Amino acid sequence: MKFASVIVSVSSKEVNRIFEYKIPDPLIGIIKIGHRVLVPFGPRNIQGYVVNIKDSVDFDASKIRPINRALDIEPVLTRELIMLAKHLADYYIDPYISVIETILPAALKSQSEKVLTLHSDASKEAADFFKASHSGGKVLTKKLDAEALKGIKPFIDSGDIIEETELKQHTNKKYARALKPTFQPGRDFGRAVKQLELLDYLENHEYIELSRLHEDGYSSHTINELVKKGYAEKIDVVIERDPYENRVFFEDKPKILNQDQDYAFGRIQDAMDRSDPKTFLLHGITGSGKTEVYLQAIKAVLDKGQEAIMLVPEIALTPQMVNRFKSRFGDEVAVLHSGLSHGEKYDEWRKIKEGRARVSVGARSSIFAPFENVGIIIVDEEHETTYKQTDRPMYHAVEVAKYRSSFHKCPLILGTATPSLETYARSDKSVYERLELNMRAASNTLPDTRIVDMAKEHRTGNTSVISSALKEAIQDRIDRGEQTVLLLNRRGYANFQICQSCGDVPNCPNCDISLTYHKSNHTLLCHYCGYEEEVKRECAACGSDDVTFRGTGTEKIEEILRDMFQVDVVRMDNDTTRRKGMHEKLLNRFEKEEVPILLGTQMIAKGLDYPKVTLVGVLNADTMLNLPDFRANEKTFQLLTQVAGRAGRHELSGEVIFQTYNSEHYAITLSESNDYQAFYEKEMEFRRFARYSPFYFHVLFTVSSEDVRKCLEAAAHVHEKLTAAVSDTAIIVGPSPSPIERINNQHRFQILLKYKREPDLSAVLHELDEFYYERYKKEGLSLRIDVDPQYIM
Incomplete structure (x- = not known):
């Protein structure tokens, strides 16, 4: 008997733990660690992820419910990514399942719907009622009106009609019709020259999409005649949504490295050869040729049969970086960033998962590329704050890169002309090895x-x-x-609108911030909550028409x-x-x-x-x-x-x-x-004087509520808990109002914890997070815990 440890797809603190399920005999050997499965959970069936498989459990096995079915042929998560998710959940104080679903593309997140089906032994009365209840397709519970529900309830109670939960993905594989040769002997086409020509064309391919055949001049009649005679068959094939299918990439040859580049490449290659998970700071002035060093290091990795992850901080950088990488490595490159549709991102992710791409290029989330033999990880412009996610889970991609570098025993390259102070300080202490590029690659001077x-x-x-x-x-x-x-x-067009008679400035009704004027659609817009209103030519406070716009x-x-x-x-x-x-x-x-x-x-x-x-x-x-x-x-x-x-x-x-x-x-x-x-x-x-990073670590606590009194009470409570838990060497700043005191009708107070070493801190943070999760459910009072924040705002 085999058992699976499953984390279920419910983002709730109450179920943020592992549940044990029995693996049915037919699925033993099929279900593996990393599989998505459908499991019974209370009265319903929901999606979960297998994080472990074991031979025994510590309690009565007869009471353990079985897994219903596997949702994939192959696991969607690697063992490494499962371990990484647990590490991030513990460090950044987040539910395990939230991190798992951040790691996977949105296309794999399921939605469920209740579907009614007729039992095979249903009575004739039930069958007739069921048939009358739908006009083809699925019978969805949510689409039945009150009368229909009342009529169908007795049959559900008797078991003649069954209500099941059906999962559906946000995005599925994309299919197209294609023509496949059947390779049967004989070629008696008479005067049908076009059919014979099509067959010759087909026999050089496994299949050809019908749309392409039509583009090449073959009519539907010619295709159908070939099928009718048995020389070909129509099939459905998976096609990929390629965001770059209309782009032409010209081959880019490796450049000759200058002295600084060559030395840096040599040090990186030495670490790769020794499988050394060393972190390098590639500190090069702008235009010094850091990208060429990246490209040649990746080529060395690919030659060893390994894979490479390349991060860039902005979608805006991706087109040029993609051009460089596609021109050098062609179809080996998969691109992952938020500018792609769910379908495009899913197909790029599948290219990596199925081993058809060995280089991933993209923004923050591409650090989770599902490679299993990573040879190098590169973070370009490592100082950028966009590598830190601002929504939960608030992970930092550079920290994830360090974890994966250690796991795969491969070097990590942090490249930039302006390192973060934390990174440069670590290179000063020889925690990272610093490689300097002090001249521009083209030997021209700085501006x-x-x-x-x-x-x-x-x-x-x-x-x-x-x-x-x-x-x-x-x-x-x-x-x-x-x-x-x-x-x-x-x-925007102007920072704010002001009345020159009374000085009134229109503010957002939901946030403590002035509205920004956007001329293109003649509106005043809040850049925090998205509130929008039309521009009025009279002052709302005094009625004067002497209003103007300030700022640029x-x-x-x-x-x-x-x-x-x-x-x-x-x-x-x-x-x-x-x-x-x-x-x-x-x-x-x-x-x-x-x-x-x-x-x-x-x-x-x-x-x-x-x-x-x-x-x-x-x-x-x-x-x-x-x-x-x-x-x-x-x-x-x-x-x-x-x-x-x-x-x-x-x-x-x-x-x-x-x-x-x-x-x-x-x-x-x-x-x-x-x-x-x-x-x-x-x-x-x-x-050093102000006792900030890199001399201290930080955790930022932000309490928010529509009720300012509750906000103050909660902030005082957090302060009290921290004071009791941390050592005298830690510094607690606050509670104080946040720089923007109210956003989206939520009053905000914050506390900043500065510390050097607090071994018991994680337990306190999890305890606070759990306590305020319950209060949020009851009172709408929330606590946001940001570990290693990029902004104290």
């Missing part, structure tokens, strides 16, 4: 950078958001047929640029890239040199590589400096350095202009000189 003080600019009479120096530089590039990238990290967003700058230079502009922000495929479409327009100016938010600041871009302008370098967060200086330095690196990456020299009201701030002046080491030393002084 010339200068700072424009906008306070002085305004004193000279220029009140425009475009300084005289930047205006002149943009015009110069337009005249020379070169391109410009402009960064403004604020979308990308939408307004686009309008200013078009008027100022009489040229087209590509704008990239959340508003213009919301629709599927728009990232790639907009970048393609710019890449083809159709448009001289690319304007965008931080999504354009990294990874983009265009030969005609010789000017980069940052319209407001202070934006992130003003955030109430200890990482504000670091994020400012990283953003400015990264966007500056887009200029002059090829034969043409580059220029960068930072516009700022804080021209003396070290985050900006050290970005100008591209001096990471000086910034690191300066910022580490602040972190």
Whole structure:
């Protein structure tokens, strides 16, 4: 007798544990660890995942219910991913099943519906009633009206009609009709030349899709005649949704590495040869050829018969990275990111699972690619906060990469021009090995950078958001047929609307934040909860019509640029890239040199590589400096350095202009000189003094409720529990109102825990999470526990 340990698909704390089920004799040897199964759970049947198989259990085996059926031929989870899910659930304080369902593509998450079926021994009366109850297809309980339910209930009670739970996937495999040769002897076609030609065509293939045959000029009549004569048959075949089927990728040969690149590649290859799970920091200035090192390291891995995982931080980076990787490795590459449809992502995931792709390229979630023999993991732009998921489970992809690197005994490469302070500090302590790339791959120099003080600019009479120096530089590039990238990290048209009579500013009714004006649809929009209202020309507070808009967003700058230079502009922000495929479409327009100016938010600041871009302008370098967060200086330095690196990456020299009201701030002046080491030393002084990461670990607790009194009471309770549980070396900051006190009608208070070593902390966090899970169900009061937060907001 065999038993399966199953975690069921119910995201509830009460069932966040393993349940034992008996494996029926016919399924012994078929059901394996990682299989999806249908199991009885209380009065219903639900989906679960097998996490272990055993020969015995510690209690009465006769009381254990059997698994109903397996939902897959092959397991969807590897043993490693099951272990990883448990590790993440424990570390990030989340239900085991939530992590499992994050690891798997959305297409495999099931929905259920109640279906009525007729028992084989049902009475004639029941059969007649059942037949009258439906007009073909399934009989769904939810579609029966009250009268029908009343009439059918006695037959359900008697067992003549059975109610079952049927699971369905969000996305299934996609099928198409195809023609398959039957290879029978004899070829008597008489004058039917087209049929004979089709048969010759078919015999060189296992099958050909009917749609392709029609495109090639074969009519339905010719196809049907061939089938009628027995020379071919029509079949259903699985086809894959390929998001790149219309793209042509030209072969890209490996480049000759320069001295720094060659040394870095040699150190990485040595770790691969020794199966050493070493973490490398590949610290290279922008344009130093980090991607070529990645590509050649992956080629070495593939030559050994292993697989590679490559992470990029933004969907916007994926098109160019995909182009590089597909051009080098062809169909070996699978692409996984949130810009794909469920079906496309599912098919890319299947390519990996079935061994037809050995390289995964994608954003955060692609770290869960179901490879079983990983030879290298690469995280490009490792400093990016997008690697940390902001919704539960709040995992960090870099931490997941470390776990998988250790499991597979393969090197992990963290590549960036601006490492996070935590990463660079670990390389300083030799926890990671640091590899430096100090020269640009094409041997050209970094762009010339200068700072424009906008306070002085305004004193000279220029009140425009475009300084005289930047205006002149943009015009110069337009005249020379070169391109410009402009960064403004604020979308919308204007920051807010204000009444000039009484000073009233329209705020979101659900959040403590002003509404942002979007001119394209003439609305005021909340960027936190999505609340939207039409713009009114009269002040709601005093009735005055003297209302105006203040501040500047990308939408307004686009309008200013078009008027100022009489040229087209590509704008990239959340508003213009919301629709599927728009990232790639907009970048393609710019890449083809159709448009001289690319304007965008931080999504354009990294990874983009265009030969005609010789000017980069940052319209407001202070934006992130003003955030109430200890990482504000670091994020400012990283953003400015990264966007500056887009200029002059090829034969043409580059220029960068930072516009700022804080021209003396070290985050900006050290970005100008591209001096990471000086910034690191300066910022580490602040972190040491203020006792922040990397000198301390952090956990951020956010209590939220519609009732502010309950919020305060809960925050005090969390503080009390922490004070009793942690050592005197830990620091508890708060409780205090969150920087934005109310979002979506939820009042928010936060507590920040700073600590160096607290071995019993995990148990306390799980206890708090469980306690507030119950309170959330009863009172709508929630506690969010963010381990290793990226923002203290």
